[in-house]
Amino acid sequence: MTQAEAPPIGATKWGGDHATPTVAAFHRAIRAIVAEKLVGDPRRWEEIVFDPKFLPTAEDFAAVEAALLDTGYRFEHSAQISLTESPEKYKAAEDAETAAQEPGADGDTVVGHGDNALPMTTDTEGVVRFVSTIETVMDMLGDGVPPETIAVIDDAGGTLTAPILEGFTGILCKGGTIKSHLGVLSREFRIPCLMAVEVSGLREGDRVRLESSKPPPDTSAEAALTGPTDRARIWKLA
């Protein structure tokens, strides 16, 4: 098959659109680079494909990203280091409020829900402390984790809080599932932990109670078809 007879770069008979805007933009741009390299090259694909000069350069790839940034688009970050090193590329961090508050029967306020990673016989009380940055972890590593800390953590990884995790009284994790690394570690350390927490109105120093007595969610493939299961509650104490 000659280059002229070939379908557009990257295209297949049954392929559709990409599912996400960034991938769509990047892959469209890279395919255009590839097409441009092939234009006028008399060699067959088989002679070109692993020629080191055929692969786009790092500068080509940097230009792909720059082109999207030039439109005003800004990326979502996941690792703190990404935002710290390249704030111009990323959206500013937001402290999203994700749950409506509702009065509890006993006068305390239900401020959120989560999936219980470690079922206990009792609920767990403590003091909210937000642990989202390397600097906070470094401070707690030096000074010790304050007593009764219920750590509110943005991500479900097990490494950001690795050196201080053991000192937490409880964990409210805003991401992940009970199978995420933080959920696994909380079970190993026997630290009450709610994952995928949706919460609102919590401030540093608030006193809260986690419904750690709640059974864990059913995470089987079958359960995934039947929708969300009953979630553990989080109360802000008066």
Next chain:
Amino acid sequence: MPTRHSYVDLLETNMLIRQSSDVNWWLCHYRTVQESALFPVPAYMMLSYLNAYYRYPELLRKIDAAMPAEEIGDRARETCTTLMSTPVGWCLHNFYLLGREYLMDLGLVRATDAVDDLVFVVDFWKRFMLAYHRSDAHLTTGSFGNRSQAFTERQLQVFESDAIPTAPGDRLQTAVAQFMATASQYALLAHCESRPGIQNEGPYRVGGNEMMIRFFLNLAEGDYPWLDGVAGSVPHGNLVIPIVMRDTHFTLLDDWSMFESEPAYDPANVAAVGLYTSDYLAEGFVPIGMSSADELADTFEDLREILRAATADLWKVIAGWTRDQMLDAGALTYYAIVRDLAHIAGVYDQEDWFTLDVRAQRFKPLMNDEYARDALGEMLGYLSYSHQASHEYTMARYSESTSHMESLIPYSVLTDDEFTATSGPIQPGWSSLPPKTALWTTTQGRLTQDELNERARKFRPQVLTEPYRFLDDEWVKTHWTDPRADELYRLTQQHSRTLAGRGAGLRRADLPGVKE
């Protein structure tokens, strides 16, 4: 000229790709969601796949020439290496295939490219896996219904008989539970938020109970440059912990080595426990601190304190890394997950395994957090890459989708010349991380790279020398009175507190250490 491969070669390769592709979708959908605020995990995963695509074929050929994959599989079964269900069972061929799929969507390779590489990588993986799983005779943990029983009776008798009983709340049980937590945390950190350092094997029936063999790997100064210094006081590279669980049925051990049980795993249900070390230079599994319950509790407590200190020290090192260093460390942790293949074969080279090939390095400017997350999500979750789409009558296993995660080789390569054989030799590479400076901690002492390779080339576990290598449990079934069976069992029992010298004649009820 068409490819040199036969029709049957390609039929088998494509079948194995499709089997993996099916299971991958199930794993990615139901088994985990990973993220990290410390490491740019999706970005380093994408880079690792690219490095695997460009480097695995040549490195595996180098390894295979020194020692065939099936012999390495035998070695891995007899000792503790990092070559277990996740590293080889899932990562070896899938990392290569995912690198290929990504490059295909960019238009940088076609399904007919690097056919020799692809057939070889899949064949190497198959030969290793068949040998590693010789005892249970399955290709993967997934194909065994999410279970792995790679060990033989002679190994399992030692694990069970030597295991020291615990009771709810006693000192040993508490020490084990606390050690497991600390070791899990350290292993996740040392592996840059990934799981290669935590593996499991089993379950095995032990009377009315079940046994899972748990592994914590790459703990000491070894291949990872970032453990130099911070892990200097960690005495063992690998720790092997057989646990006998009461009132617990392990319902699942997946290809990522994560288990589930009914009821959920509870340290209070640990009925007996052992502790061993082992590596590619060891004669089987060497017990640590197992002369009594008190000594074993002491050992777990001491190791826990060592790992706690190492966790804090390592975290401080990592917290000071640049994003580029985090990318490199994570990508190399993933990509080099199969490097014990080279260690066993005695052809390990730090440059091969801890640098990113110049061809993979080029992609770094693309790998911001969002793009990497979505590129990975499209490839593993949405299956929205162009080559992943099959015809509209397709109903894929598990997903019911019209798409498959990993593309097959078109059979047209058997009849025409529109294909390439290989992506070519390894290109130079580099890493932004400080170079490795410390020695390697092994069961034969602290060694240089040259010493490691020299000893590995000379070493052959006794149970894999003639005439023992092919004396398996099927042979023992009818030859337990044969003197060769006795000697084979004695070789495995040589470090055992309770079974040393007892030979092949014991049934489970005869084991002196059985606690029922």
